[in-house]
Amino acid sequence: DAKTTQPNSMESNEEEPVHLPCNHSTISGTDYIHWYRQLPSQGPEYVIHGLTSNVNNRMASLAIAEDRKSSTLILHRATLRDAAVYYCILSHFFTSGTYKYIFGTGTRLKVLA
Amino acid sequence: DTAVSQTPKYLVTQMGNDKSIKCEQNLGHDTMYWYKQDSKKFLKIMFSYNNKELIINETVPNRFSPKSPDKAHLNLHINSLELGDSAVYFCASSQERLGGGYTFGSGTRLTVV
Numbered sequence: 001d002a003k004t005t006q007p008n009s010m011e012s013n014e015e016e017p018v019h020l021p022c023n024h025s026t027i028s029g030t031d032y033i034h035w036y037r038q039l040p041s042q043g044p045e046y047v048i049h050g051l052t053s054n055v056n057n058r059m060a061s062l063a064i065a066e067d068r069k070s071s072t073l074i075l076h077r078a079t080l081r082d083a084a085v086y087y088c089i090l091s092h093f094f095t096s097g098t099y100k101y102i103f104g105t106g107t108r109l110k111v112l113a
Numbered sequence: 114d115t116a117v118s119q120t121p122k123y124l125v126t127q128m129g130n131d132k133s134i135k136c137e138q139n140l141g142h143d144t145m146y147w148y149k150q151d152s153k154k155f156l157k158i159m160f161s162y163n164n165k166e167l168i169i170n171e172t173v174p175n176r177f178s179p180k181s182p183d184k185a186h187l188n189l190h191i192n193s194l195e196l197g198d199s200a201v202y203f204c205a206s207s208q209e210r211l212g213g214g215y216t217f218g219s220g221t222r223l224t225v226v
Contacts, residue, residue: 034214036215041219041220042219042220043117043203043205043217043218043219043220044156044203044205044215044217045217046214046215046216049214085154087156099207100158100161100169101156101158101215102158103148103155103156103157105154105155106154
């Protein structure tokens with residue numbers, strides 16, 4: 001199973017952009033890159049996902065390297081509510097049509113007021 | 114309306130007991146999952162069901178038996194509970210075939226004493 005590597009923790013000031021890196025050098029051609037976040041005492045929450053091209057949604061942007069061996073989640077303006085553990089995940093495709101997520105250890109983001 | 118709901122939220126029980134955790138999703142998704150999050154916050158997939166059919170079984174002990182009466186429900190029954198089973202168990206569901214996209218429940222914290 002392809003794995004991801006993320007820094008254990010990062011800090012950001014409120015209202016500033018945050019760039020959360022992820023390395024996935026063993027990614028295969030059919031693996032999607034997903035980002036989820038987990039707030040305390042809650043289940044993981046979907047943030048964004050992509051395959052090859054950069055992606056934007058209302059929560060964040062995802063920048064994917066051309067060789068797909070790394071990606072960066074960008075929060076454009078961090079708020080206190082963004083403090084969470086952010087997981088970079090590769091979804092492994094099964095021929096049955098289902099996907100399996102391989103979670104890494106995640107990055108704990110601390111947002112300073 | 115809660116999209117993926119798990120019951121109970123907390124479960125404290127003695128070693129050797131048998132217990133069940135229930136999960137229901139009202140999203141119309143075809144695939145449901147059980148994940149285990151240990152004390153180090155590492156999330157690992159246990160099972161996946163697609164339209165009531167077992168798709169993924171990640172070498173989980175036989176004491177764990179998932180049951181899916183219909184595609185909206187995936188229950189987890191655990192026999193002969195052990196101390197090491199203490200963890201937070203998350204149910205999730207997905208529909209999107211290209212890349213995934215899970216919705217997680219809020220988790221069941223199981224404590225075996």
